[in-house]
Amino acid sequence: MRLNRRNLLRYSAIAGASLALPSALRAQDGNPLTEIFGNGRVLRDTDQTLNTDAAQSLIATNEPILSFDTVYNLQLAISQYEPFVANGGWEEIPQEAYKLVVGNSSPAVIALKRRLIGGGDMPWAENINDTFDAQTDAGVRIFQARHGLIINGQIDEPTWYAMNVPAQQRLQQLYLNYTRVQGMAANLNPRYVVVNIPAATIEAVNDGMVEQRHTAVVGRVERATPIMASKISQINFNPYWHVPKSLVRQDLTKYMQENPNYLTEQNIFIYDGAGNKVDPQTINWAGITDEQVNYMYRQEPGAANSMGHCKINFYNPYDCYLHDTPSKALFGENARFHSSGCVRVEGVNQLVNWLLRDNGDWDQSKVDMTFESLQRLDVECQARVPIHTTYITAWANRQGTVSFRDDVYKFDEQGKVTFNETANG
Incomplete structure (x- = not known):
């Protein structure tokens, strides 16, 4: 809900009242000329790019998701949601709303508009017609922005389910995350990095302001990214990737069964305990064996390397880290839960520059040149910036925008408000 401190309580009253509005007030009478010419005019009159920019501006503020300010903002959101929920909340939208876009006319648009008004994404209107107009397009895009969905103005499957x-x-x-954020905010330094797992985003924060925000890919449900508090210690430029034994068991054996040339194509070499290279064709890949797991598998630096151009290290017992990736397309998805627990970072070169700014001789140009050179280089971070991997599924900013994310790991369902974080001294 996009909260307006003056108007949201009014919405909470009218949303319940609107359920009983007679159809004559809910929908304007159809006009044959509108039916013939209206859709084209609606499309011409709708600036979808402007609507997207307006929606993004509501969430792209410099306020951190994890901060004392968020505690206050969540408290305010709760105080305004409670009477709204007590009054009946918003109504569901029917399946007929699925795939609606600007210019469409359908009785389901009426329910859609009522849902957007009830959620504060559209202003109150005395009369609601069945045309998906420019204002509806703007409301849908605001809703999508607040829920971390691809902003396309269409009632696609993720949007329909979220509504x-x-x-x-x-x-x-809101209740659960108020308690979570309140508990974590007391332990924050002036400068820190936050990985918010449900949002699959990263924030680089300094003195209460987000200086960088990055899209991320985090662990899938069966290989969840752990909740941690640590300190970033080192940047590995153009690293080797040592395949974890768990991935040898769970993935690599299967890939070799499907394609005997997989390791060669991925530039992965096998080494025995003495450091000698092993020919993959000499290994039996028919099933998972101790022989396979006991070798060391190393992927060379390069374009296909699973770490991409860098790995960002911090102490933890899970062998978890932030890293670049050659699979850039995943950053454009709604649900970015694909990794085996580590966190992939879009625009990681900018984050590396932010982390190394206390090292004196590093700037963005040097970071980019080192990426492109494929030079193997390890750099200790002079500033041990704290990093928090967190689980926040609802938050609010000071301009009244409340954001929600799916409970991917079911921690909301379990009512969890505290986590056993791994700390680095």
């Missing part, structure tokens, strides 16, 4: 989450469930998310 049908009950207001009571959203209020419960």
Whole structure:
């Protein structure tokens, strides 16, 4: 819900009242000329790029997701959601709304507009017609921005499902995350990095302001990214990738069964305990064996390396780290839960520059040149910047925008508000 401190309580009252509005007030009478010419005019009158920019501006503020300010903002959101939920919340939208876009006319648009008004994404209107107009397009894009969805103005599957989450469930998310953020905010340094797992985003924060924000890819459900608090210690430029034994068991054996040339194509070499190279064709890949797992598998630096151009290290017992990736397309997805626990970072070169700014002789140009050179280089971070991997599924900023994310690891469902973080001294 995009909260307006003056108007949201008014929305909470009218949303319940609107359920009983007679159809004559809910929908304007159809006009044959509108039916013939209206859709084209609606499309011409809708600046979809402007609507997207406006939606993004509501969430792209410099306020951290994890901060004392967020505690206050969540408290305010709770105080405004409670009477709204008590009054009945918003209504569901029907399946007929699926795939609606600007210019469409359908009775389901009426329910869609009522849902957007109830959620604060569209202003109150006395009369609601069945045309998906420019204002509806703007409201849908605001809704998508607040829920971390691809902003396309279409009622696609992720948008339809998110719109049908009950207001009571959203209020419960606010309660849980208020307690989570309140507990973590007391332990924050002036400068820190936050990986918010449900949002699959990273924030680089300094003195209460987000100086960089990055899209991320985090662990899938069965290989979850752990909740941790540590300190970033080292940057590995153009690193080797040593394949973890768990991935040899779970993935690599299967890939070799499907394609005997997989290791060669991926520039991965096998070494025995004495450091000698082993020919992959001499290994039996028919099933998972101790023989396979006991070798060391190393991928050379290069374009295909799973670490991309860098690895960002911090102490933890999970062999978890931030890194670049050659699989850039995944950053454009709604649900970015694909990794085996580590965190892939879009625009990682900028984050590396931010982390090395206390090293004196590093700037963005030097970072980029080192990436491109493929030179193997390890650089200790002079500033041991704290890093927090967190689980925040609801937050709010000071301009009244409340954001929600899916409970991917089911911690909300379990009612978890504290986590056993791994700390680095």
